[in-house]
Amino acid sequence: MTDVHATDQPAGPRSDAAAGGTAAAAGVGQPIGAGLITALVGFTSSFAVVLTGLRAVGATPAQAASGLLALCFTQGVGMLILSLRYRIPLTLAWSTPGAALLAGTGAVVGGWPGAIGAFIVTGVLIVATGLWQRLGALVASIPVPLAQAMLAGVLVPICLAPVKALATAPAIVVPTILTWVVLQRFAPKWAVLVAFVVAAVGTGIDIAVAHRPLDLAAMVPTLELTVPHWSWQAVIGLAVPLYVVTMASQNIPGVAVMRSFDYEVPWRPSLLLTGIGTVVGAPAGGHAINLAAISAALSAGTSASPDRNRRWIAATTAGASYLFLGLASAAVVTFIAAAPQGTVETVAGLALLATLAASLAGSLADPTHRIASLATFLVAASATPFLGVGAAFWALLTGIVLRRVLPATT
Structure with a gap:
């Protein structure tokens, strides 16, 4: 009878092989975990801003859910392509400043189909930037303080939402704000995520107490395609402000963040892919995808892996995770639609406070042209359209004109 425990192989090499396999698994596990965190933090920290923006330009709840699904899928596929092709932790994101711009702009001529047409034009402009270097140089020539002032003005109404919501849903908003404040003190990276969880729990309790049924059929992820209006x-x-804010606040800083980790972004392929992705996702409601900026550090830093040659796995994992998160978009929107008025706006406002602070500081950083920056901020914050054109465009135009006309001060 053969002893099942007997072996002809020496014990030492097998132990070494097992140890090597364990080390390899551990080495892969860290970037996979980082990729999951990248996707989860990116989604939960700003999806409320996306939904607020899409609804502001005329989307129905179903169309907003479709837009969130399209954004998740296009950026997820884009991350998989870029990270696998170039073996660097290149992550993408939806344009959060762009979504905030939508919320500040409101309805456009042509309604929701008109907004879809603008999204497509934005994607075409991003593609053109990848193909034509001078267009990128033109965008880069826009003074940073003016771009920051325009963004800050657009963000003001959204960041006021938590204050206004105190009057409509205090039982949910107060715990949400307090949670955000506490986490800002002890764990700021998780402040928005935990605040969202608190808001979700409060919404669930409110729905149960009020006996409001959820539309389970609406939780099935579907794409709502819309024929664009031009x-x-x-x-x-x-389209033009969305393109400018996406380039100035996402793509260009995204390159800088990657360079800080000693990674060179393939500029043309990245812009071509994100531009095409924006065009493809636009009929379903996706407003714009771009290079990740702040969240890029989660996959590109040492926390993703001490071995920089393995960090691309984090970006690949993040891309795959977004494909699964997209499937939950309809359920998220259905749940939010049943929430008391102001709940989702509160989460969006809290998520953008840090961006508003940075934009305000950046807009006034240049003391020689503060009047131009201040005028840009005020026009954008007014959210007042003129000749059917939103305030963001006029804000940027006002700042450029004043910067040229008024003398520099000291």
Whole structure:
């Protein structure tokens, strides 16, 4: 009878092989975990901003859910392509500043189809930037303080939402704000995520107490395609500012963040892919995808892996995770639609406070042209359209003109 415990192989090499396999598994496990965190933090920290923006330009709850699904899928596929092709931790994101711009702009000429047309034009402009270097140089020539002032003005109404919501849903909003404040003190990275969880729990309790049924059929993820409407007002008032803020606040800083970790971004392929992705996702409601900026550090830093040659696994994992998160978009929107008025706006406002602070500081950083920056901020914050064109465009135009006309001060 053969002893099942007997072996002809020496014990030492087998132990070494097992140890090597364990080390390899551990080495892969860290970037996989980092990728999951990248996707989860990116989604939960700003999806409320996306939904607020899409609803502001005319989307129904179903169309907003479709837009969130399209954004998750296009950026997820984009991350998989770029990270596998170039073996670097290149992550993408939806344009959070762009979504905030939508919320500040509101309805455009042509309604929701008009907004869809503007999204497509934005994607075309991003593709053109990848193909034509001078267009990228033109965007880069826009003074940073003016771009920051325009963004800050757009963010003000959204960041006021938590204050306004205190009057409509205090039982949910007060615990949400307090949670955010406490986490800002002890664990700021998780402040928005935990605040969202508190808001979700409060919403669930409110729904149960009020006996409001949820539409389970609406929780099935579906794409709501819309035929675009073309209007010059939507192109100038929405597409151009959306393109500028996406380039200035996402793509260009995204390159800088990657360089800080000693990674060179393939500029042209990245812009071509994100631009095409924006065009493809636009009919389903996706407003814009771009290079990740702040969240890029989660996959590109040492926390993803001490071995920089393994960090691309984090980006690949993040891309795959977004494909699964997209499937939950309809359920998230259905749940939020049943929430008391102001709940989702509160989460969106809290998520953008840090961005508002940075934008305000950046807009006034140049003491020689503060009047131009201040005028840009005020026009954008007014959210007042003119000739059917949104305030963001006029804010940027005002700042450029004043910067040229008024003398520099000291």
